Amino acid sequence: MKTSRWIKGLALMLGIALLAGATRAEPLRIFAAASLQGPLDAVAAGWSDRARISYGGSGTLARQISLGAPADIVILANTAWMDWLVDQGHITGPGTDFLSNDLVLIGPAGARALLAPSADALISRLDGGRMAVGQHMSVPAGIYAKAWLEKIGAWNSLRPHLAETDNVRAALVLVARGEMPLGVVYGSDAASSDAVSVLWTVPRDQHPPIRYPAAALTPAGAAFLAHLTSQTAAFEAAGFRPMP
Structure with missing residues (x-):
């Protein structure tokens, strides 16, 4: 009888536990x-x-x-x-x-600002390196970056010098690690890292609204x-x- 009651009690506790798990x-x-x-x-x-x-x-x-x-x-x-x-x-x-959000051009911490950057100024600053951006066909930050570069007449010149990433934070990391001399990210991304500096804030009329x-x-x-x-x-x- 005691064994039977113990088994019934155990079954009841298991049932309660299963019910709690089901309703969690x-x-x-x-x-x-x-x-x-x-x-x-x-x-x-x-x-x-x-x-x-x-x-x-x-x-x-x-x-x-x-x-x-x-x-x-x-x-x-x-x-x-x-x-x-x-x-x-x-x-x-x-x-x-x-x-x-804002769209910003970044470089490693302490890099000199670029005022109204042109295609020539950007390529000169890259100095043989690449500019980190989100993929221009799918990542919004990359789509906005392409629109900006087209607006200032720099897209065709800069496209061979881009390092396109799967998301904007990956572009941020490439610049923060010093692997890329320039990158285009959001203002909030730049604010999240002490390893980068904002070199230029893209005017809002040079890309679609974010x-x-x-x-x-x-x-x-x-x-x-x-x-x-x-x-x-x-x-x-x-x-x-x-x-x-």
Whole structure:
């Protein structure tokens, strides 16, 4: 009889444990542009210590979602990839634009500033090296960089001298390590590293508006989106800009 009661008690405790595991909330799954790393970590931790963030280039993240990668919310660094997800039927609505940024030319810490850089000035400063930028066909920072270089008539001259990366943080790292003499990143990226200096802030009329749209894919994502849009001060403190 005692053995029978012990077995029943054990079965009851196992059942309770299994039920608790079944009802435990799943981690919040966030897909986010690499440039958001840092302040987004803090904002997500304030929401839930079980949040899981996958950082990457916006094009890579959008394609992963289109292939069925599970996510509750996606935050990209330009509207084109968000529009693509809408067109593909993976999200409804255009997303919520909640942040902006600056586009900046950087060099290793202590490098001399460049005033109104031209193609010749940029190539001279490269001195046989390459300029680190995001991939100009898929990474938003690279798309903005190409638009800037086209605007100043330098794209054709600079294209052979580019080192294109999978995301903007990778471009930042190449310059911070001294592997590249120049790079084009966001102002917030430059602010995150003491190993680089801003040599030139690209005027906003020389590239498309920088917008960070966010879209929820699940109810959990919608709840976090409401929290996210109330925390813009944390991002602005890290070098991002409010939406115009």
